[in-house]
Amino acid sequence: MTKLYRRSHFARWRAAALLCISLTAAASFPALASAEDKPLVIVRDIDINSLDPARAWCDTCQIYLSNVYETLIGLGTDNKSLVPRLATKWEANADQSQFTFTLDPDAKFSDGSPVEAKDVKWSMERLKNVKGDASFMMDAVRSIEAKDAKTVVVTLTGPNSEFLNILTAPYTGVANSVEASANGAAAGEDAATADKGEAWFLAHSAGSGPYMLAEYKPGDVLRFKANPNYKRSAVAIGDIVIKHTKDAVAQAQMLQSGGADIAMQIDPDTAKTISGGELSVETVPSYNFLYVALSPGAKDGGKLASKEVRQAIGYALDYDGIIEFTVGGQGKKIPVAIPNGFPGTDGLPEPKQDLAKAKELMAKAGAADGFEINATFPNMNAYGVDLSLLIQKVQQDLDKINVKLKLTPVEFSVWRDQVRGDGIPLTTVFFAPDYYGSAQYVQYFGMMEGTPWWKRAGGATDASITNAKTAELLTKVLAAGDAEKPAIYKEIAQTMIDDRIIIPVVSPDLVLAHAKSVTGLRYSACCNLLMNELGLK
Amino acid sequence: MTRYIIRRLIAMPFLLLGIITIAFFISHNTRGDPLISIIGERQMENPDVVAAAKARWGLDKSLPEQYAIYVGNLTTGDFGTSLRTKRPVAQDLLDRLPATLELVIAAMLAGSLTGIVLGVIAARFRDSGIDHLARLWALIGSSTPVFWSGLILLYVFSVALGWLPGPGRLNARTLPPETITGFLTIDSLLSGNLQLFRESLYHLILPALVLGWTVMGIVSRLVRVSMLDVLSQDYIVAARARGARELRVLFNHALRNAMIPTLTIIGFTFAYLITGAVLTETIFSWPGIGSYAVDAARNLDYPAIMGVTIVGGMAFLLSNLLTDIAYAFADPRIRLR
Numbered sequence: 001m002t003k004l005y006r007r008s009h010f011a012r013w014r015a016a017a018l019l020c021i022s023l024t025a026a027a028s029f030p031a032l033a034s035a036e037d038k039p040l041v042i043v044r045d046i047d048i049n050s051l052d053p054a055r056a057w058c059d060t061c062q063i064y065l066s067n068v069y070e071t072l073i074g075l076g077t078d079n080k081s082l083v084p085r086l087a088t089k090w091e092a093n094a095d096q097s098q099f100t101f102t103l104d105p106d107a108k109f110s111d112g113s114p115v116e117a118k119d120v121k122w123s124m125e126r127l128k129n130v131k132g133d134a135s136f137m138m139d140a141v142r143s144i145e146a147k148d149a150k151t152v153v154v155t156l157t158g159p160n161s162e163f164l165n166i167l168t169a170p171y172t173g174v175a176n177s178v179e180a181s182a183n184g185a186a187a188g189e190d191a192a193t194a195d196k197g198e199a200w201f202l203a204h205s206a207g208s209g210p211y212m213l214a215e216y217k218p219g220d221v222l223r224f225k226a227n228p229n230y231k232r233s234a235v236a237i238g239d240i241v242i243k244h245t246k247d248a249v250a251q252a253q254m255l256q257s258g259g260a261d262i263a264m265q266i267d268p269d270t271a272k273t274i275s276g277g278e279l280s281v282e283t284v285p286s287y288n289f290l291y292v293a294l295s296p297g298a299k300d301g302g303k304l305a306s307k308e309v310r311q312a313i314g315y316a317l318d319y320d321g322i323i324e325f326t327v328g329g330q331g332k333k334i335p336v337a338i339p340n341g342f343p344g345t346d347g348l349p350e351p352k353q354d355l356a357k358a359k360e361l362m363a364k365a366g367a368a369d370g371f372e373i374n375a376t377f378p379n380m381n382a383y384g385v386d387l388s389l390l391i392q393k394v395q396q397d398l399d400k401i402n403v404k405l406k407l408t409p410v411e412f413s414v415w416r417d418q419v420r421g422d423g424i425p426l427t428t429v430f431f432a433p434d435y436y437g438s439a440q441y442v443q444y445f446g447m448m449e450g451t452p453w454w455k456r457a458g459g460a461t462d463a464s465i466t467n468a469k470t471a472e473l474l475t476k477v478l479a480a481g482d483a484e485k486p487a488i489y490k491e492i493a494q495t496m497i498d499d500r501i502i503i504p505v506v507s508p509d510l511v512l513a514h515a516k517s518v519t520g521l522r523y524s525a526c527c528n529l530l531m532n533e534l535g536l537k
Numbered sequence: 538m539t540r541y542i543i544r545r546l547i548a549m550p551f552l553l554l555g556i557i558t559i560a561f562f563i564s565h566n567t568r569g570d571p572l573i574s575i576i577g578e579r580q581m582e583n584p585d586v587v588a589a590a591k592a593r594w595g596l597d598k599s600l601p602e603q604y605a606i607y608v609g610n611l612t613t614g615d616f617g618t619s620l621r622t623k624r625p626v627a628q629d630l631l632d633r634l635p636a637t638l639e640l641v642i643a644a645m646l647a648g649s650l651t652g653i654v655l656g657v658i659a660a661r662f663r664d665s666g667i668d669h670l671a672r673l674w675a676l677i678g679s680s681t682p683v684f685w686s687g688l689i690l691l692y693v694f695s696v697a698l699g700w701l702p703g704p705g706r707l708n709a710r711t712l713p714p715e716t717i718t719g720f721l722t723i724d725s726l727l728s729g730n731l732q733l734f735r736e737s738l739y740h741l742i743l744p745a746l747v748l749g750w751t752v753m754g755i756v757s758r759l760v761r762v763s764m765l766d767v768l769s770q771d772y773i774v775a776a777r778a779r780g781a782r783e784l785r786v787l788f789n790h791a792l793r794n795a796m797i798p799t800l801t802i803i804g805f806t807f808a809y810l811i812t813g814a815v816l817t818e819t820i821f822s823w824p825g826i827g828s829y830a831v832d833a834a835r836n837l838d839y840p841a842i843m844g845v846t847i848v849g850g851m852a853f854l855l856s857n858l859l860t861d862i863a864y865a866f867a868d869p870r871i872r873l874r
Contacts, residue, residue: 043709133579136580219829247819253704256696416569417570420581455582
């Protein structure tokens, strides 16, 4: 009886299962969408903190601003030369303290109104006065004058031969002052409190670049549509979508399944798993780098006050091993905290491990028995490098000269708190360029009064940290002409290497993974990705 | 029962205020600097920029002042502005909650139903091959990390076989329907777009299965244990002796009595997943509350942390209430007073 019943019971289940399968088949699930007539899809971790050109500060912001808000000057495809954008020509006075720009007479904002000198003046003043992240780029500006509708004169507080390079940074993009002002944006000296434009910029754009904002949903999607009033070059793709995909493996899967055309943050290990005749994976050198930072002024960092000890640490690191261990060999050594290829870096000696010299220097400093120091680091992945892996390799290397690291992984917010508070004797972190130019690195990493790492290293309390020569050379280079600059920057780089406060360890290569149908994809030092250069075969 | 429900609803705002107060002071006293969400590393050394940011976001005020302002604003429905997205937190939550609910409801339906059926079958065929298989399947479901199963299933069904789509609620090339409820399946139906409905359903399958597998593992094991207990009771023997059909014995007599602990765990799991489906949301690029919560916590985005806390608190309070009500339906002997 039971058996009979059970058979009947399962017969019904079988019937139900068959019905489900039939219904499923009948539902005819849609095929994966083809690329034809559809937007180009880019997958990356959307790290946007704002879409307001005066307040934004992130990698995705660089992409957004570069493609929506044109700058006065652009960066050529060689990632070095300055090329006209909104400004068709420019000239500097003899000491590089005043610059005159002539605007493109045909340039128009996306609403069709002409780009005028008043918009340039307003945008630059707003960038300076809202006191956002990129406001330091306008620190050197004393005044901006709109001489006529198409001529702008910028006067600096002193010579600055890098000012033109600064103007290639996407954060200096020009916005439609009339439209933005009508929606709460302010540029006056009280803009830090009076400006209410950010909410409007999150849903609208007011630039003259090749694209306009179509939609932004934080943590989900950023959509662009072509600006019909952009005439500087042909725009091949009408709609572009950046889809938030945090994980590198998921990005690779999206690319392989045809759900995406470009994956922007594939690490070298994941790149090896990408296969398929329709996909292209290439690695190119990047301008991003990771470094070890030593802070003699930090709590319990006293032994690092000895330059010999710092130099010994520099010699103890196995740079080739670090690159192999962290990015599978897909990276470059970097002699100084200025990206390879930037002014002053040509011909600098590559760093290399020399344990004998490291031990000799430790002995000379009276520290042959070694010491233990705290090494708090942000527990994160930056540009494909897992910082915990990196610092473990540093720990192994320094163990050979009896320097013991006490590793403490923390959230980035906690790391920032600590590095600015009691300080961290030894840490690792990362840096990426905002534009092509070396002065920004000297002003951030150089041991000159007031720079962030001078403060963290203890420059305020230990006079030996300050390197007067760096400051002197920086003043000289900012007033120098193009021909003299590389040699002076090289001298500056040498002073930074000698200080041994910042020890760069790897410049990870960038993986460009995309469908072969995509053309024109390249890495830009100022702008990350220029969408108007993209095309579809 | 109505009086009981009204009493519980009246108590909710007070409970929520308690949750808000505790969460506010804990989050504001954790190590780390909330300015990380607002100011980049370079400008943190610029006192003018730091002062401007603190003034703009009210971080220059004392903690009690900030608390009073926050609670005052809450009474007007203002959840504050996210330090990270720079948008009103209420808007962020409204954008993301439907995505999470759509995923969690689908996962709970798939996980609970299969879990219950599997638990009943395993109990009915105790110690047989079917029981062992069901228990193994449940064990794998409840112990496999979601990030692993998610990536593997994505690879197999999306990349290798191409049967199911990749991450996201819709194909990235597809424009979403006009937002009415925020549930893409419902909104696409309301807009009469069946193609979009199928696509959104199609995208829901993998994440719901991955999340539901975990739920299924928990539910089936619990149902099995409860069923084994119930199936050994005299009234089950009596029912069988009276010639009741096996399905009726299992589902009407046994399962109903075995459901009380299961309802508790289903209610709790549902509430937990509202804010806790982080890994599934990350792997499937699902723009929900879980990933929002993690980003908020990592960036010390206080207003967003508080917003998520309120949503999570509400989810637990409401699911507890619904579970209590469900008890009364599952077991008529329970009277809610």
